[in-house]
Amino acid sequence: MVEKPPTTPRPEAGSAATTIAAIATAPGRGGIGIVRVSGARLLDFCAALSGKKPAARLATVADFNSADGSVIDKGLLFHFPGPHSFTGEDVLELHGHGGPVVMQMLLARCLELGARLADPGEFTRRAYLNGKLDLAQAEAVADLIDASTTAAARSAVRSLQGEFSREVNALLAQLIELRMLVEATLDFPDEEVDFLEAADAFGRLDRLQHRLDEVFDRARQGRLLQGGxxxxxxxxxxxxxxxxxxxxxxxxxxxxxxxxxxxxxxxxxxxxxxxxxxxxxxxxxxxxxxxxxxxxxxxxxxxxxxxxxxxxxxxxxxxxxxxxxxxxxxxxxxxxxxxxxxxxxxxxxxxxxxxxxxxxxxxxxxxxxxxxxxxxxxxxxxxxGWQPTEDVFLARERHLRALAVTRAHIDQARERLPLLDLFAEELRLAQLALATITGDFSADDLLGEIFGRFCIGK
CATH class of the missing domain: 3.40.50.300 (P-loop containing nucleotide triphosphate hydrolases)
Structure with missing residues (x-):
């Protein structure tokens, strides 16, 4: 039986043990500023901050109070209970007046109540760890924020909605099916080649290569949109x-x-x-x-x-x-x-x-x-190499590297024939490389590099 690639351990929603807070709007003055808080069971946090325990997903007018009871600001309070929130944990959003001083005062009050300042990208990282987004979608959040052209923004939205991930997962499904056919024959060496031919294993390999080439071309176009x-x-x-x-x-x-x-x-x-x-x-x-x-x-x-x-x-x-x-x-x-x-x-x-x-x-x-x-x-x-099209993925350099490594292993797999044990091993390595795109298999240092590039509050 072919197993799925090993996955990065993802803690259950709320198990991060700490509540995080950050200003989620851009620095400077504005009509509205937002402080975002994420953690476990935040209704008591709401009560200490505003004297209210708001209903889920409804705007509640509230005073945001300091420790001595004086009003820091008056605004709207939103409570999004986990797991139905961006991070998968309880999330609060404090919508107040967008001056830098009042925003810092609200953030300081949240820290007094036990939150800690969020690291760059930590809200989106928690969304990934809690299964709300895969890694490609999480990266698309930052790409949408950083998009410098209309075309780049539209492509980032497509990736955020999971279009790129669906293509990658479809390729993974084809790889897994092919691996199942190949590895099922390894115990029957006298019949393995005939069995694979009857099961159209080599036709499956051709179709997999063709689809992988299409995805790579669309991703390469998206890399141009992102990096220029x-x-x-x-x-x-x-x-x-x-x-x-x-x-x-x-x-x-x-x-x-x-x-x-x-x-x-x-x-x-x-x-x-x-x-x-x-x-x-x-x-x-x-x-x-x-x-x-x-x-x-x-x-x-x-x-x-x-x-x-x-x-x-x-x-x-x-x-x-x-x-x-x-x-x-x-x-x-x-x-x-x-x-x-x-x-x-x-x-x-x-x-x-x-x-x-x-x-x-x-x-x-x-x-x-x-x-x-x-x-x-x-x-x-x-x-x-730009070809105008509306269905590109806003890909990153690591996505292109993963797709290139996948293609190389699939090419090597074909060259290994008729040695099916080596053929099967190249398919396994191709699957592992491809799975790093969505985060089904990712090293912790890769996660740190990705989310460390986000802005604080996202």
Whole structure:
């Protein structure tokens, strides 16, 4: 019999033994501020705070009182009894006036009553530990908060609603069924291959691989929505890098002059193209120089190039790619996507163009007039592998790694045939890798890393 992968122990609702509290609204002033509390049996906590024991899931007007009975604030009190709450424990929400001082006073009162300050992401972590969310859904909470584009927000909502998890669980079900067929034959070595063929085990493997590829492609698209594409503008001085950054961003982010070496440090801008964040970085002109400050800027430029997804090499359209530009191309890391832009076509009496060549893709444009800028945007999306669609998952790098490891083990499984014991072991490892996405199998240090990135109060 094939067992499910070992799961992270999840305590029963309320067994965390401590009550936690935090301000759940953003810092600063606002019309309304919220202090959130989660723990076990919080009605007595309510009574000590407000003199009331409110009905479940109904807004109750209440005074929030200090220890000496004076009123800290007047607002709305909500009580969500566990397990039917976000965390699976009793949850209180104190909706008061959104000034930072009154919020801190309410939080301090909650701490006086026995709560402790919540760690970053602890409310969502408790929701996961109490079975209210799986790990992919819990991460989608933070992704929705951090979404920088409309497309990213919509994809995060789909993951929060469990769409990504359902696809992963469907793959897990296929893996488990295939493992059951394979391991059922291990006790009958004389009939194992015939039995597997009769049970369509190899057809099941093909369908599993195909579905896994589809999920990986959708997740890879979602990774672009979440993290965006890091684009570095490189080239010799005075070829128009700063002008191109300003044109792409639609703002005067960088100083533009006719003097070479004007940009001495990195200048960054973020823009959206079809919902994909493009993080564009203007670098110092790459040349030999005796200027100490400019040398530091050039060193930082090479460091940024090493971390980039795409390097855009700008050259002057009037002179084309010269020896100095080829030297820059030769120094670029091999793994980087590269794009050559012939800028200043307005001065070279040329029109905008785009074509593939030995050094990657070449685009001719004018950063000054804007001609050819749309060509550049579309080429950047093509290099990133973006395909406009409405059903992507807002995936994280760890999700892609888990899917890639799963694919590798399934590929290895096929290569192990006809050694079915090794075939079965590769399927088991594939199942374990895939299960880490939803948290059916996760190390404690992975949980700490994930939830430690959340904001306090969530």
């Amino acid at each position: 594409l890091h684009v570095v503008l490189a080239g010799q001085p005075n070829v128009g890098k700063s002008s191109l950054l300003n044109r792409l961003a639609g703002d005067e982010l960088a100083i533009v002059t006719s003097l070479p070496g004007t940009t001495r440090d990195l200048v960054r801008g973020t823009l959206q193209v079809e919902g994909i964040p493009l993080h564009v970085i203007d670098t110092a002109g790459l040349r030999e120089t005796d200027d100490e400050i400019e040398r530091i800027g050039i060193a930082r430029s090479w460091q940024e190039i090493a971390r980039a997804d795409v390097v855009v090499l700008l050259v002057d359209a009037r002179s084309g790619v010269g020896e100095a530009d080829r030297a820059i191309l030769a120094k670029l890391p091999n793994h980087l996507a590269r794009l050559t832009v012939h800028n200043k076509i307005d001065l070279a009496a040329r029109g905008p163009a785009c074509h593939d060549d030995a050094d990657g893709v070449t685009v001719a444009l004018s950063a000054k007039s804007g001609e050819g800028i749309d060509l550049l945007r579309q080429v950047l999306l093509r290099i990133a």
